Every structure is written in structure tokens, then in C-alpha cells.
Amino acid sequence: MKRLGIAEALREAIMEEMERDAHVFCIGEDIAVPGGWGGAFTVTLGLEKKFPDRMIDVPIAELGFFGVAVGAALMGMRPIVDVQYGDFLFLASDQIINNAAKLRYMSGGTAKVPLVMRAPIGATGRGAQHAQSMERFFTGVPGLKVVAPSNAYDAKGMLKAAVRDDNPVLIFEHKLLYGSRGARAEPGATDATSDIPEHDYTVPLDKAAVRREGSHVTILAWLLMLHHALAAAHTLATEGIQAEVLDVRSLAPLDYETIGASVRKTGRVVIVEEGPKTGGVSAELAAGIMERFSESLVAPVTRVASPDIPVPFSPILENTYRPDVPRILAAARQLTLPCAGLERSPLR
Amino acid sequence: MEIQMKMPDLATTGSDVRLVRWLVSPGQIVKRGQPLVEIETEKAVSSVESIATGLLKEVRVLPGGMVSAGQAIAVFEVATTLPAAADRISESAASSLGAVPMVLPHYKRAFLLSLYERMVLIREFEERVRFLFLEGTMAGTIHQCQGQEATAVGVCSALRANDWITSTFRGHGHALAKGLSPQELLDELFGATTGCCKGRGGSMHVGNMDQGMVPGIAIVAGGIPLAAGMALAFKMQNSSQVVACFFGDGAVAEGAFHEGINMAALWKLPVIFVCENNLYGASTHISKVMKNTRISDRAAVYGFRGQTVDGNDVVAVFEATRHAAADCRAGNGPVLLELLTYRRIGHSRRDPCHYQPAAEREAWLSRDPLLRFATCLEQQAAISAAELAEIKARVDHRIDEAVQNAKKAPLPAVEALYEGVFG
Numbered sequence: 001m002k003r004l005g006i007a008e009a010l011r012e013a014i015m016e017e018m019e020r021d022a023h024v025f026c027i028g029e030d031i032a033v034p035g036g037w038g039g040a041f042t043v044t045l046g047l048e049k050k051f052p053d054r055m056i057d058v059p060i061a062e063l064g065f066f067g068v069a070v071g072a073a074l075m076g077m078r079p080i081v082d083v084q085y086g087d088f089l090f091l092a093s094d095q096i097i098n099n100a101a102k103l104r105y106m107s108g109g110t111a112k113v114p115l116v117m118r119a120p121i122g123a124t125g126r127g128a129q130h131a132q133s134m135e136r137f138f139t140g141v142p143g144l145k146v147v148a149p150s151n152a153y154d155a156k157g158m159l160k161a162a163v164r165d166d167n168p169v170l171i172f173e174h175k176l177l178y179g180s181r182g183a184r185a186e187p188g189a190t191d192a193t194s195d196i197p198e199h200d201y202t203v204p205l206d207k208a209a210v211r212r213e214g215s216h217v218t219i220l221a222w223l224l225m226l227h228h229a230l231a232a233a234h235t236l237a238t239e240g241i242q243a244e245v246l247d248v249r250s251l252a253p254l255d256y257e258t259i260g261a262s263v264r265k266t267g268r269v270v271i272v273e274e275g276p277k278t279g280g281v282s283a284e285l286a287a288g289i290m291e292r293f294s295e296s297l298v299a300p301v302t303r304v305a306s307p308d309i310p311v312p313f314s315p316i317l318e319n320t321y322r323p324d325v326p327r328i329l330a331a332a333r334q335l336t337l338p339c340a341g342l343e344r345s346p347l348r
Numbered sequence: 349m350e351i352q353m354k355m356p357d358l359a360t361t362g363s364d365v366r367l368v369r370w371l372v373s374p375g376q377i378v379k380r381g382q383p384l385v386e387i388e389t390e391k392a393v394s395s396v397e398s399i400a401t402g403l404l405k406e407v408r409v410l411p412g413g414m415v416s417a418g419q420a421i422a423v424f425e426v427a428t429t430l431p432a433a434a435d436r437i438s439e440s441a442a443s444s445l446g447a448v449p450m451v452l453p454h455y456k457r458a459f460l461l462s463l464y465e466r467m468v469l470i471r472e473f474e475e476r477v478r479f480l481f482l483e484g485t486m487a488g489t490i491h492q493c494q495g496q497e498a499t500a501v502g503v504c505s506a507l508r509a510n511d512w513i514t515s516t517f518r519g520h521g522h523a524l525a526k527g528l529s530p531q532e533l534l535d536e537l538f539g540a541t542t543g544c545c546k547g548r549g550g551s552m553h554v555g556n557m558d559q560g561m562v563p564g565i566a567i568v569a570g571g572i573p574l575a576a577g578m579a580l581a582f583k584m585q586n587s588s589q590v591v592a593c594f595f596g597d598g599a600v601a602e603g604a605f606h607e608g609i610n611m612a613a614l615w616k617l618p619v620i621f622v623c624e625n626n627l628y629g630a631s632t633h634i635s636k637v638m639k640n641t642r643i644s645d646r647a648a649v650y651g652f653r654g655q656t657v658d659g660n661d662v663v664a665v666f667e668a669t670r671h672a673a674a675d676c677r678a679g680n681g682p683v684l685l686e687l688l689t690y691r692r693i694g695h696s697r698r699d700p701c702h703y704q705p706a707a708e709r710e711a712w713l714s715r716d717p718l719l720r721f722a723t724c725l726e727q728q729a730a731i732s733a734a735e736l737a738e739i740k741a742r743v744d745h746r747i748d749e750a751v752q753n754a755k756k757a758p759l760p761a762v763e764a765l766y767e768g769v770f771g
């Protein structure tokens with residue numbers, strides 16, 4: 001057992017999978033330069049020493065090297081390809097959406113694309129083009145699995161599961177969760193370390209996780225927002241509101257079994273999403289919950305998300321933009337009051 | 349230069365092939381693509397074409413012999429091509445280039461001094477921002493341009509006031525060279541409403557639509573098709589304006605570069621594509637990501653003019669841009685300028701640059717554009733060291749003031765969060 005942050009956990013997962021299977025290789029910008037950085041967020045730091053032939057630095061050509069990764073996967077390799085910032089997925093998206101996600105289907109099930117893609121997201125003081133929450137753009141793509149680990153244990157286990165999966169898997173990571181100390185101590189960085197067992201393990205790509213049990217309200221969140229949701233739940237408990245917090249973590253497909261069990265228990269749902277509200281993953285979740293569990297709901301599903309604007313640079317605006325603990329608290333309190341100003345109704 | 353030709357892998361089964369006969373003999377000049385030798389595989393008799401244009405010096409396999417794929421079969425003597433730019437300027441070669449003195453044409457004194465002052469302004473601005481950043485006064489991230497002052501100033505000083513530029517994440521120098529004030533830039537970096545983008549853009553997106561600078565495009569190569577589009581508008585509006593489009597060596601691998609320059613060439617658009625080749629895209633040396641490191645060569649294949657220029661010589665950059673702008677205004681655009689330069693600092697905050705070899709760094713730092721220009725001004729334009737020192741003092745004072753103001757600049761009201769998305 002050891003304590004690791006997400007960046008180290010991902011590195012370990014990549015290393016172990018590359019040791020286990022010679023078909024696994026990494027391809028991306030600045031991932032293997034001696035004296036360099038190990039990618040934009042140090043995930044592959046030093047791996048070029050161990051695997052000189054399987055750590056491939058590329059030109060800045062996202063459409064090109066994502067296409068190369070898809071092609072290699074098609075011929076039996078298991079590439080792990082990354083972008084430095086999730087925002088650059090827009091450049092690669094033709095290869096991801098039109099090729100990687102559809103080749104199996106278009107070939108009548110005969111082709112397979114065992115591809116792992118990694119992309120850091122989140123608003124972190126870098127302005128509008130290095131900040132977007134990209135999940136929304138990829139969760140509605142049939143043929144693509146999308147996951148978003150919020151702690152180091154999941155990061156390692158999900159990356160391993162993704163490498164062993166025969167389908168394209170897109171992993172979203174949050175810049176503020178890679179680590180919160182040393183060189184990574186940037187404003188807002190949040191501790192996402194976990195105890196990592198010595199033995200090999202995987203984490204399923206289609207299961208949500210209950211992070212805190214409660215009976216009054218269900219809070220659904222992932223990545224950084226999950227950590228905010230847990231902090232909010234802690235405060236709510238002191239007010240007598242028992243929140244159940246679910247780490248959605250598998251964004252496509254969504255795990256309605258775990259979500260449903262919680263909704264049936266609490267009857268109230270707050271969904272927290274870092275990206276803009278319109279067209280977000282939370283919209284899909286809200287609709288999906290309403291379709292499946294409306295008889296269990298005692299109040300409309302509530303969403304906490306960013307406003308429909310590009311991510312502003314000015315720190316004061318960015319901090320107002322991004323959902324935070326007070327906004328989650330306000331939503332949860334509102335939902336557990338039947339009517340403002342009245343006594344709280346007996347909770348189910 | 350001698351090159352060897354190896355047997356291509358032609359057999360569908362991977363087995364060896366038999367060499368039937370040579371179609372040319374040693375001593376003959378052959379052209380690339382010309383049939384060279386007849387071979388026989390298990391399926392057919394066919395010929396193999398020459399991979400080079402040059403003198404066939406020697407054949408290594410005789411008729412009737414068996415050849416395996418990859419085996420050397422012939423040796424050519426070919427004309428020496430110019431070594432690629434990076435090889436010429438990289439590492440030790442840079443010191444010899446530094447010895448080549450800058451030559452001053454007959455410019456007016458005031459113009460020379462204005463070039464120098466603008467370069468000093470950029471250097472001192474960047475050094476101050478770096479300090480504020482390390483001190484923790486400033487949020488976000490920064491990409492700075494110390495060492496690349498001559499490219500920004502040389503290009504922008506050759507443009508007219510109503511010409512435009514597009515820039516990148518590394519835009520502070522371009523902005524100052526285009527005439528944005530240190531105050532509006534600093535205010536932007538502090539996230540203030542008085543910043544050039546009202547605090548909405550930040551370091552990676554500085555620009556000012558009233559000064560002919562589109563907010564920096566931080567997506568590598570994203571500004572290239574954009575600049576072509578701006579130039580298309582100029583053409584459709586019968587305007588004589590041009591746009592100078594700044595990007596790095598890293599950008600030429602992106603599809604957007606190729607798509608953008610092809611359209612600009614096709615429609616003869618008035619764009620000066622300015623590639624600041626500082627040998628690195630982030631931590632990656634250009635030799636790792638392109639086979640032909642002479643970036644200006646890209647222009648010819650799309651049918652327009654490209655030129656490699658010493659980007660640490662502000663006068664050379666000015667002259668090259670002046671000619672490029674004239675070409676563009678005459679309807680003979682676009683032009684691709686490759687400006688060879690070097691970044692003295694990390695790619696972005698906290699990058700210690702460990703990937704830059706010490707010898708290369710040293711060679712390039714000795715060709716620092718400011719130092720070289722100062723020396724040249726003293727030696728060739730009889731401008732005294734005291735005059736140059738005075739300029740620096742004036743710039744320092746201006747920046748001091750701007751920093752003090754920026755620290756007190758008004759921050760946006762949170763109620764203004766929703767403003768500015770649509771007009």
C-alpha cells in the first residue's frame with residue numbers, strides 16, 4: 001500500500017500495462033523528451049528511459065497523431081494517446097468521432113479500435129482556450145466510452161481497464177486534481193491522493209460509486225465537482241441534511257442502476273457540473289433520471305453548473321463562474337425545503 | 349555528397365529477388381525516377397527506379413545476383429543541397445553566424461533609436477512580468493519572448509498603422525511592437541477591466557482590435573487560416589491592408605497551417621506568414637518533428653515565395669518584412685518569412701529549459717538581438733552607450749509606473765460575469 005496522487009497513479013498504470021503487454025505504447029506531444037516534462041502534467045515523466053521505443057513524441061498535429069493512433073489500434077496495437085489540454089480535442093475530434101468510434105460498427109463488428117485517449121480539463125486561470133469542460137462533446141457519441149476519475153485509485157484502475165478494453169475509451173482528468181503539492185501547487189489544486197494497493201487491479205468503466213451515504217438528497221458529481229460535493233455534504237450534515245454523494249465517474253455509458261438506487265432512496269437530486277449548463281452532461285443525466293425514476297422524485301431535479309459563457313480569465317470572474325461549495329449548498333438546501341420560509345417537510 | 353541506394357522491398361512474399369540487368373552504367377547521369385535496374389521476383393520481371401538525381405558512381409550487385417530488401421545496390425554522387433536551417437544555426441554554428449556583423453543601411457537616427465527602444469521595452473516588460481509572476485502577484489500562466497524581440501519589432505515596424513497582426517499564446521512582444529501600451533497589457537495580466545481585453549482574455553489572448561491586433565489565438569496554428577480570411581476580406585474590400593500572421597515552428601505541423609497557406613497562395617492573399625523558428629515547440633526540438641527543418645521551403649511547394657531570415661537581426665527582419673508587405677500590396681502575396689531566433693526563457697512558467705543543450709544556449713545567447721543591435725548602433729551609427737542607457741532608464745520608468753497602476757487597476761464586478769458573449 002502506498003499513497004499516490006493522480007499523476008503518479010496514472011504513470012504507474014501506464015508503466016505496468018506497458019510491461020504486461022508489448023502492444024501498449026504512448027503517443028503525444030512532449031511526452032518523452034529527455035530533460036523535458038513527461039507531457040504537460042508530468043504523467044509520463046521518465047517513462048522514456050524504461051521504454052525508449054514505445055514512448056513516441058509527435059509533431060503538434062492532433063488530427064494527425066490521433067489518426068495514427070486509431071490506425072495502429074486497428075492493426076492490433078494498444079495506443080495511449082493524449083492531448084496537452086482537453087480543448088485541443090476539437091482538432092482531433094474527426095478521428096475520434098468519425099473513425100475511432102464508428103469503425104467497429106461500420107465494419108459489421110469485424111474491426112476493433114482498442115484505443116485509450118487522455119485529456120486534462122478544467123478552468124485554471126489560463127483563459128478561454130485552455131479551460132473547457134469537454135465531457136459534453138463526447139458523451140453523446142455512440143461507440144465511445146467516456147470516464148472521469150476523481151481520485152488516484154480510480155485513475156489507475158480505470159486506465160488499466162481502458163487499456164484492456166477492446167473499444168475506444170476517452171479518459172478525462174482534471175488539472176486541479178493531478179496533485180496539490182510542490183510544482184503542482186496551483187490555486188484551487190485539490191488533494192485527490194489515494195492508497196494504492198501493491199497488487200494489480202482494474203476499476204470498471206461503467207459503474208458509478210457511492211462516496212458518501214445519505215437519505216435526504218442525492219448529489220451527482222465527477223472530477224473536481226465531486227470534491228466540492230463531498231465538502232458540501234459535510235456541511236449539510238451539520239444542518240441535519242444527509243446527502244448521498246455519487247461519483248458518476250463513468251459518463252458514457254451512465255450507470256443508472258447505482259444512480260437509480262440512490263434516487264429511490266432520497267427522491268431528490270442535485271447534479272453538479274463544471275461546464276456550462278446548456279447541453280451539459282447534467283442535462284442528459286436529468287432527462288435520464290426523469291425518464292426512469294420520476295415516480296420516486298419528490299422534487300424536480302436541480303442542476304448546478306457554470307453559466308453559458310466562455311471561461312473568463314480574470315480570477316475573480318473565473319471563481320464566480322466555476323460552481324463551488326456555497327452554490328451546491330444553496331441548491332441542496334433549496335431542494336430539501338418544500339417551500340421557502342416554511343419548516344422543512346419531513347424527509348423521506 | 350555520396351548517397352547509397354538500397355533495394356526496395358518489392359517481393360510480395362518477402363523473399364529475395366534476382367537482379368536481371370542494369371539499365372544504366374556507372375559514369376552516367378541519372379534522374380530521380382528513371383528506371384535503373386531490371387529485377388525478377390517470383391511473380392514478374394520489373395524495374396526499379398532511381399531514388400536520386402546524380403552521377404551513378406558504382407553498382408554493388410552484378411546481373412544474375414540475388415538481392416534482399418534493404419541491401420545497398422548502387423552509389424550516387426549528388427549535388428550538395430543546402431543544409432537545413434536548424435543545422436546551420438544550431439549549436440556551435442551559431443557562434444560563427446554571430447560573428448557576421450549586422451549591416452546598417454542608411455536609416456534615420458530616430459528610426460534606429462525607435463527600433464531599439466521598442467526592443468528594450470519588450471525585454472524589460474517581460475523581465476518585470478516574470479518577476480511579478482514568480483513573486484506570486486500574478487495569476488494564470490505566461491509564455492514569454494525574451495530573446496525574440498527582433499522578430500516582433502522588425503516585422504511590426506515594417507507595417508502601416510492600419511495593417512493587422514495575428515498572434516499566439518506568446519503575444520506580449522507582438523502586442524508591444526504593434527503599439528499596445530504596457531499599461532493595457534499589464535492591466536490585462538492582472539485581470540482588470542482596464543486591460544486590453546477587459547480582463548476576459550489574459551496573457552494568452554492579448555490583443556486590441558483598435559490597434560490592429562486580434563486577440564492572441566492560443567491554439568497552435570489556429571491563427572493561420574484566420575489571417576488568410578482577414579486578407580480575403582481586405583482583397584474583397586479593395587483595401588491595401590496586409591496582415592502579418594505570427595506563429596511558431598511548432599505550428600507548421602498542423603493541418604491548419606497547410607490549409608491556410610494553400611488558400612492564401614491560391615487566391616494571392618496579402619498575408620505575411622511570419623514563422624518565428626526558435627528551434628523548439630514546447631520542449632521538443634524541431635529535428636524531432638520535421639524531416640525538412642528549413643521551414644521557408646514549405647512556401648515553394650504551395651507556389652509562393654518563402655525566405656529564411658536571421659531573426660535576431662532586427663534590421664534584416666525589417667527589410668524582409670518591408671519587401672514582403674510590398675509584394676502583398678502589389679497583389680503578389682502571400683510570403684512566408686522564417687525568422688531564426690531563440691527563446692532565452694522557459695516555454696511557460698516554471699519551465700527550467702533542461703532540454704536546451706548548454707552549448708546551443710550559449711551560442712544563441714551570444715547572438716542576443718538586443719546586444720547585437722546595441723553594438724551595431726554604437727559602431728555603425730555613432731550612437732553612444734550613454735544614449736542607449738538613457739533609453740533603458742526611460743523604459744524602466746515607464747514600466748515602474750505601469751506596474752504600480754496595474755496593481756490598483758479596477759477588477760471586474762461579479763455581476764458583469766454574463767456580459768460580452770453576444771453583441
Ligand SMILES: Cc1ncc(C[n+]2csc(CCOP(=O)(O)OP(=O)(O)O)c2C)c(N)n1
Nearest residue numbers: 088518566567568596597598599628629630
Ligand atoms: C493545437 C494545440 N496543441 C498543443 C498546444 C500546446 N502548446 C502550446 S505552445 C506549444 C508549442 C508551440 O511551439 P511553437 O509553435 O514553436 O511556438 P513557441 O512556443 O516556440 O513560440 C504547444 C505544444 C496548443 N496550445 N495548441
Ligand SMILES: [Mg+2]
Nearest residue numbers: 596597628629
Ligand atoms: Mg518554437
